[in-house]
Amino acid sequence: MLRSFPLLLLALALPAAAQTPIAIGSYCNFDGETMEATVFGFDPDDDAEAAVREVTRYTGLRPNFTIRAANVDNASAVIDAATGERLILYNQEFMRAVRMRTNSDWSQVSILAHELGHHLQGHTLQAGGSRPSIELEADQFSGFVLQRMGATLDDALRAMRAIATEEGSRTHPPRSARLAAITNGYIDSETLSGQPPSTPPPDATEPPPVARRPPPRETPRTAPRETAPPPVPTSSGIPDGGDYEGQVRYQLDAFDRTLAREGYTRTVDAHVARIDADARERFTIDLEAGTEYRIVGTCDNDCTDVDLFLYDPSGALVDSDELADDIPVVSVTPQRSGTYALEGLMFECATEFCFVGIGAWARAADGSGRPTAGRSGRAPSGDRFGNGGGANTNAYTQTLTEQLDLARQHYRSEGLQQVGTDQVGTVAAGGRERFSFEASGAGTVVGVCDQDCSDVDLFLYDATGTLVDSDQLDDDVPIVTVPGAGRYSAEVVMYECSTEVCYYGAALFRQ
Known part of the structure; x- marks a missing residue:
């Protein structure tokens, strides 16, 4: 247990190096401030990295992001618009000020856990940035994981008490709602652990407010719009x-x-x-x-x-x-x-x-007028790839779509476009699955797998059955290179899957 968490993150205030520009895509931050289009990231402190590793270890999930110190206002979960990489950015001076104000290392851990929760729950894959509903989900995650790490309920609430405003904003709920969300997450963790639930403090007993809508207008509804759709209003x-x-x-x-x-x-x-x-x-x-x-x-x-x-x-x-x-x-x-x-x-x-x-x-669009990237796009002549995303739509295929969307964003920034549609299927743990495609030129095939898969490999064969390229690294995003025009077959090997069957996805990108 880490009930003392001694001196964790003291180095957050120390100077960092290796400055790199970061193009801000979608993001969620701790207090709702608008972020600059480009910020600069630095090498993170060892203690900050250690804190994030501890948080992910107690969730049982593999980290799918990188932590960087940066010139941001506080702390943010960000998608790099140029690379599609998931990042947690934090301001060193902000972290130091929070620790001094609360006299607790747990305050800084709770902030990092909140931003980590945005990534693990897929919030940064949703365009539109912070919204009250997803901020409360990240708050609840923070309370849940801090209890598992050994923090007291008071430890888990310190940062929110010090930073959040009671008024809230259009992106972030009021302090009372956020304290209640953290408390709910903390008590949920206690319940799952078989411990008696803590008593919520007075300032964390109000449930998140339910908005009241104005009464419906007295005017009757118009005729069904399927017969005569109105024009788009100004x-x-x-x-x-x-x-x-x-x-x-x-x-x-x-x-x-x-x-x-x-x-x-x-x-x-x-x-x-x-x-x-x-x-x-x-x-x-x-x-x-x-x-x-x-x-x-x-x-x-x-x-x-x-x-x-x-x-x-x-x-x-x-x-x-x-x-x-x-x-x-x-x-x-x-x-x-x-x-x-x-x-x-x-x-x-x-x-x-x-x-x-x-x-x-x-x-x-390009001169042909054909669709470029997209799940339902029609491939340029000579390119035949994908099965339209498969026949099933569920939480696993949604994960594949989200990961392939990041690949689309990344390769578009490099001047490449997706051709054909997404290839989606299932492979038994330890099993293999092949699919064929045609390419009209050189390109790249990117593979992904669902949340129950931690290692999937990809092999590429030409029309004669000769191995052209393979990616057998210990990761869940294999990438192979298509050398030129021709017919190919790709073989997916589900190397590590925690269930009997895992979903895989693949997409082809070309100039």
Whole structure:
């Protein structure tokens, strides 16, 4: 047990070296401050690395991130927009000040555990940055893991008492809600360990506040929009949604910086609408041929799952995002200009209705007008890769999609695009699985595996059966090089899988 945690992280305030620029993509930080587009990272202190290793050891999970000291305001969980790497960034002076103010090393550990929780729970893979719901999840994770490490409940609450404000913000809940979340996580850990639960202190007994919505308008609902979808409204025509409208607009605005780095410009300010729980809403959007579009949806804090469907002028489904999340994204590069239809499905809303926001971003496509990267993109002539992401959609395939999205982001920054679709399948522990593909030129195949897999290998064979390349490293992201045009077969070897079967995914990237 680490109940004393003696002098851990004292070196956090010492100078660091090896300065490197970091392009900030999606991020969650400790207090909701807006981050600069680029910050500078430094080699972390040994004690900071040791603290993060201890936190991950007590979770039983493998770290999927790197810790760096940086010129940030406090502490942040970040995706590097240039490389797709997951990072935990911390300000050394901030950490020193927190320790002095609370007179406890545990305060700094709880901050790092909070940011680590964002990565382990996939929050940084969701565009839009910090939101009250995910901040409470990270707070609860911090309380849970600190109890397992040997901290007292008072130790786990020290940093939040010292830093958080009672008012909160649109991205971070008030202090009372955050203290309650940490306490809940701490007591959950005690319960699982068979220990009697601690008594919550007076300032940590209030549950997170439940937002109260305005009553529904008295005006009757319009006719079903499937028969006559209205045009996309301008900002002046958007109905007044109060704070809920502000929540979805704020999340859409957060996409501007990330998508701008990829060459996208927003073409539709925002479509904001109120959708009843389990109901659908349709509207139209005019798209131009030869332009690549990224269409993003968001929903308010009482919504945990909204889906998005895109239909072409003939009514055929072009793309959809039906993942269990609150930020659906669809993509298309139209072959001809026309009026498309977007349909939002409010899958999970904690109240009678929730607000959604939808924005569209565009950039010039290549001369062919074909889709570039994307799960539903059509491969350029001569490239045949993937099975469309497979037939199953579940938590394991969602993990694969998230990891391949990071690969797409990374290779796009290097001037490469995905061709074909995602290849997704299952392999028994210790087993092998082959799939074939055709490439019209040199490229790279990237493999990933689900959360129960810790080591998967990839072998590449040409049309004659000759081994061309392999990645047999002890990791879960194998990469092989396609030397040129031709037909190939890839063999996936599930070297380490903690269950009977694990999912794998693969994607092909070329110039």
